[in-house]
Amino acid sequence: MENYKKKYKSKIENVLISYERNYGLFLKERYRDYKYICIWGVGNMGRLLPQLLKKYDIDVDYYCDNDRSKIGMNVHNYGIKCISIEDLLKIKHETAVIVPTRYYKEIYKQLEALEFPIVDRVFHVKFIIDDFLNSIDVLEVIKKLQNTIDILADEESCRVLARLVEEWTKNEYYYGQFDDICSLPQYFPKDLMKGNEHEVFVDCGAYNGDTIHDFIQFENGVFEAYYAFELNKKIYKELKENIHHSWKEYESKFILEDKGISDTTKSVMYIDACEGSKVNSAGTEEGAVVSIDDYFYDSDQKVSFIKMDIEGSEMNALKGAKRTIETHCPQLAVCIYHKPEDFWEIPMYINNNWGEKYRIYIRHHTELTTETVCYAIRREND
Numbered sequence: 001m002e003n004y005k006k007k008y009k010s011k012i013e014n015v016l017i018s019y020e021r022n023y024g025l026f027l028k029e030r031y032r033d034y035k036y037i038c039i040w041g042v043g044n045m046g047r048l049l050p051q052l053l054k055k056y057d058i059d060v061d062y063y064c065d066n067d068r069s070k071i072g073m074n075v076h077n078y079g080i081k082c083i084s085i086e087d088l089l090k091i092k093h094e095t096a097v098i099v100p101t102r103y104y105k106e107i108y109k110q111l112e113a114l115e116f117p118i119v120d121r122v123f124h125v126k127f128i129i130d131d132f133l134n135s136i137d138v139l140e141v142i143k144k145l146q147n148t149i150d151i152l153a154d155e156e157s158c159r160v161l162a163r164l165v166e167e168w169t170k171n172e173y174y175y176g177q178f179d180d181i182c183s184l185p186q187y188f189p190k191d192l193m194k195g196n197e198h199e200v201f202v203d204c205g206a207y208n209g210d211t212i213h214d215f216i217q218f219e220n221g222v223f224e225a226y227y228a229f230e231l232n233k234k235i236y237k238e239l240k241e242n243i244h245h246s247w248k249e250y251e252s253k254f255i256l257e258d259k260g261i262s263d264t265t266k267s268v269m270y271i272d273a274c275e276g277s278k279v280n281s282a283g284t285e286e287g288a289v290v291s292i293d294d295y296f297y298d299s300d301q302k303v304s305f306i307k308m309d310i311e312g313s314e315m316n317a318l319k320g321a322k323r324t325i326e327t328h329c330p331q332l333a334v335c336i337y338h339k340p341e342d343f344w345e346i347p348m349y350i351n352n353n354w355g356e357k358y359r360i361y362i363r364h365h366t367e368l369t370t371e372t373v374c375y376a377i378r379r380e381n382d
Contacts, residue, residue: 008162019169024056026171035094038062041101121173144344153359186365188218199223204261205309209242231260232277262289263320278311291320312338332376
C-alpha cells in the first residue's frame with residue numbers, strides 16, 4: 001500500500017473517533033446571546049434551515065436578500081418575513097446572520113464591511129451527517145471509508161475524501177474553508193478526462209441546463225448527442241427554453257426527457273424543491289422515472305459519458321444502468337454528497353462491478369459541503 005494511503009486512513013480514523021456529534025446544541029449555544037437570527041438568502045438552502053433549527057429550539061426571526069423584489073415576502077410556510085438590508089442594519093449588533101448559500105464569500109465581504117458581529121455558515125448536510133453518525137457504529141464507518149481509500153486511483157482523491165470527512169466533524173465554518181479542495185469545472189476535470197468528438201452524453205438530473213456550458217467547452221463544441229433527463233416539470237420547461245435561447249446552434253443534438261432516472265421504469269411522486277427536487281412517496285407532484293438500460297435498450301447510440309446528480313437516487317440509477325455500463329464502458333461522474341453512505345457505497349459499487357474497466361477518483365467542486373463527485377475513468381485512458 002502507498003504510504004500516503006496509510007496517512008489518509010489514519011486521518012479519517014482520528015477525526016471520526018474524536019468527534020462529538022452535537023451540531024444542533026453547538027448552534028444553540030453559539031446564538032444564545034443574540035436577540036435575533038436572520039438567514040441571508042431566500043433560496044433552497046435557506047428555506048431548509050428554519051425547520052432544522054427548530055428541532056433545537058432555535059427560532060429564525062428574519063430573512064434578508066440582496067434581491068429587492070423579495071423584500072416584504074413571507075418565506076415558504078414559516079411566515080418569516082424577508083426584510084431589507086437597511087432594516088437589518090438597524091439591529092445588526094443584536095443579530096446573528098446565517099449565510100447558507102454558495103455565494104458565501106461575496107456576502108461575507110459585504111456584511112463584514114458593514115460590521116456585522118457574526119456572519120455564519122450553517123449547512124443542512126451537517127444535520128444529516130450528525131443524525132447518521134448517531135445512528136451507526138462509527139468504527140464501521142471508519143472501516144468503510146478506509147476501504148474506499150484503498151480503491152482510489154490517486155493521492156488527490158484520498159486527500160479530498162479525508163478532508164471532506166474532516167469537514168463532517170467541524171461545527172464552525174470560516175472564510176475560504178474549502179479552497180484547498182475545490183476544483184473546477186465540475187464533471188469535466190481536465191486532469192482526468194478528455195473530450196470526445198463522438199460523445200453521447202447522458203445528463204441524469206439536467207436541471208435547467210447548468211452543465212451545458214461546461215460540457216460544450218469540454219467538447220470544443222463537437223459532440224454527437226446530449227440526452228437530458230429532468231424530473232421536475234417546471235424545471236424541465238425552463239431547460240427547454242434555455243436550450244432554445246442559449247444553445248440554438250446545438251439544438252438538434254439535444255434529446256430532452258421530462259423523466260427522472262432510477263433502477264426501473266415507473267410512475268413516482270416527487271417533492272418539488274426546485275434544484276433539490278427528489279423522488280419521495282410523500283411528494284405532491286407526479287412524474288415518471290426510467291432506467292438507463294430500459295431507455296437505451298433498442299438504441300444504436302453508444303453511450304460514452306453518464307453524469308448523475310439526482311438527489312440521492314444515484315445508487316438506484318447505477319443499478320439501472322448496469323447493462324449499458326458493461327456494454328459501452330462510459331465515463332461516469334456520479335454525485336456522492338446527498339447521503340453520507342454514498343461516500344463509500346457508490347465508489348465501492350463501481351469498483352466491485354467494473355473495477356477492471358475503471359480507475360476511480362473523487363473530486364469536490366464547491367465552497368459548500370455539496371457537489372462531491374466520484375469519477376470512473378476508463379483504464380484505456382491511462
